[in-house]
Amino acid sequence: MADSRFKICPCQVKRRITMKKKLIAGILAGSMLAALAGCGGGETDPGAADSPSGSGSGGVIEITIPxxxxxxxxxxxxxxPQVERFNQLYEGQYKINLESVPQDGFNDRLKQLAQQNMLPVLVQGGDVDWMANIAFPNGMAYDLSEWLNETPAxxxxxxxxxxxxxxxEDGSIYSLPLATVRPTGFFYNSALWDPQEDLSAMSMDEFLTAxxxxxxxxxxxxNGWVAALFLTALIAEEVxxxxxxxxxxxxxxxxxNTPIFINAVARLQELLQNNAAPNSIGAAYADAANSFMSNQAALISNGPWMSTDFAETNSANWSNGFNGADVRASLFPGQVGIANTACFGEWWISASASEEELELAKAFLExxxxxxxxxxxxxxxGGxxxxxxxxxxxxxxxxxxxxLADLAADTTEETVFAPCILDMIPASVANSDFGRLLPSLADGTYSPEEFAQWMTDSATAATAE
Structure with a gap:
């Protein structure tokens, strides 16, 4: 077994969720359950249950999850297809149905189900703060620790x-930790820019010169996704x-208001003013992707999942002579890959699951x-x-x-993982405030110092709510 292909930066933090309920968490959870227990659910796919639930009792154990x-x-x-593979493997024993929920309403859907005491058997993540401060401390999740000890695979x-x-602290584990890491770097079009060097081994100064x-x-x-990724890499380069x-x-x-952030923002401002592709200001991610795949830009930052966009099967999305075969990938200078390994995983199990439903849930996770x-x-x-x-x-x-081969080659024992800035700041600031101010940084209305103060004010206000 290859125990360590790369070095994960030491992270001295550890979330402490105590089983003694915090007063505010208990009040919130109790009031939600009492006040909203009869509320109706959101829209579901045709044929899906009104609420995620399970059935079994001697037949096929069947659940629906949003x-x-x-x-x-x-x-x-x-x-x-993965869910379909599971259903085929356990045909006649287990079956999972999917309730389609828009991504921007997914966290609210889970909270609504929790308020109704109708969480699905398998829960696919959710709002991190809600899980840490409400769901887990208030007994909504099944403890996976014993199952993990019995399942070394x-x-x-x-x-x-x-x-x-x-x-x-008590040894309990509610969210199943990840087994994979998908370091985010950037993609570049070698037909427009082909440096013929190991870009991840460069310093940021060398990279920007090249x-x-x-x-x-x-x-x-x-949320200014691509700009946030570059800003993260610029911050990671600072001492x-x-x-x-x-x-x-x-x-x-x-x-x-720290030199680390202000210096990185100053560099980002220069990139926005001198290197931004046409129409970058005010562009959503889809616009940025279209710009890259129409030969209007030589670089874009995104996770390895974007690799499928460069396959010939997706060539209908290309224009202006763009060819996905010309795209290469790299981690950021300083051998930085953007990823957070100290985090909750994707899956947890509802504490209200029956014994039969627990069997299905554990089989699915395994x-x-x-x-x-x-x-x-x-x-x-990728990853x-x-x-x-x-x-x-x-x-x-x-x-x-x-x-994917490029990113795999860049991921070595020397790789440094840095969490994305958007994951490290209050959600409201990450989801809208950060992106809203970027145009003012790009046109010089705000200096890096003013941008830092504005971020501080917004984040302070968000945490005081």
């Missing part, structure tokens, strides 16, 4: 940082920058964390499973997708 990884969502490309694959983060006047497909609307970002894992960052499914996931969406010994077939297939 998910945003359905329909046109990019996550559906892998997730829907799963536990032995879990990321150490994630396992530590998800383990509470970049010259090449254009970057920024998104600045919505103490990775540690500053990691400080937001336990307690959200609210003070941005299925998802099987070597075959992990390898299939990595081939579809690495540091503690999984890869099959020869996987290694061969991974090499067939150039950008």
């Amino acid at each position: 998910s945003y990884k359905t329909g046109e969502n990019v996550g559906a490309v892998f997730f829907e 799963v536990k032995d694959l879990l990321l150490e940082d994630g396992l530590e983060y998800c383990t509470n 970049l010259g006047d090449q254009k970057i497909a920024f998104s600045t609307a919505e 103490g920058g990775v540690e500053w970002l990691q400080s937001g894992v336990e307690t959200k960052i609210t003070d941005f 299925f998802v964390y099987s070597p075959e499914e992990l390898e299939a996931f990595l081939l579809a969406e 690495d499973a540091p503690k999984l010994e890869y099959s020869d077939g996987f290694k061969a297939q991974q090499g067939e997708t150039q950008v």
Whole structure:
């Protein structure tokens, strides 16, 4: 077993969720259950149950779970077939149905179900603060610790940082830690810019010099996703920058009046003013992706899941002579990959699940964390499973997708992981406030220092609510 293909930066934080209910959490959870127990549910797919539920009693054990990884969502490309594979494997014994929920309403849907005491058997994540401060301390989740101890095939694959983060003071584990990490770097069009160097091994200064006047497909609307990724990389390059970002894992960052942040914002401002592709200001992510895939920009930052956009099967989305075969990938200068390994995983189980439903849920989690499914996931969406010994077939297939092979080659023992800035600040600031001010930074209305003060004011106000 390859226990460590790369170095995960030491993170000295650990979430402490005590079983003694906090007064405010108890009041919130109790009032929600009392006041809203009879409220109606949201829309579901035709044929789906009005609420996620299970059935069994001697027949097929069947449950319905809400998910945003359905329909046109990019996550559906892998997730829907994965659920179908599980249903086929356990045909006649277990069956999972999916309730389609829009991604922007998914967290609210889970909270609504919790208020009605009708959480699905399998819960696909949710709002991190809600899980940590409401759902988990108030007994809404099933303790996975005993099952993990009895299932080394799963536990032995879990990321150490994630396992530590998800383990509470009493040893309980509610969120199943991740076994994979998907470091985000950037993609570049070698037909427009082909530096012929190891870009991740450069310093940020060397990289920006090599970049010259090449254009970057920024998104600045919505949450400013692409701009936020570049800002994260710029922060990570600063002395103490990775540690500053990691400080937001336990307690959200609210003070941005630090040279680390201000220096990084100053560099981002220069990139927005000198290297932004046409129409970057005010662009949503879809606009940025279109800009890159129409030869209007040489670079775009996004996660490895974007690799499917460069396959010939998606060539209908290309224009102006763009060819996905020309795209290469790299981690950021300083050997930085954007990823947070000290975090909750994707899945948890409702504490209200029956014994039969628990059997299904555990079977599904063991299925998802099987070597075959992990390898299939990595081939579809990129990333690495540091503690999984890869099959020869996987290694061969991974090499067939150039950008995934590039990222795999960059992910070494020297790779430094830094969490995205958007995950380390209050949600309201990350989801809208940050992107809303980016145009003012780009046109010089705000200086880096003023931008930092505005972020501080917004974050302070958000945490005081």
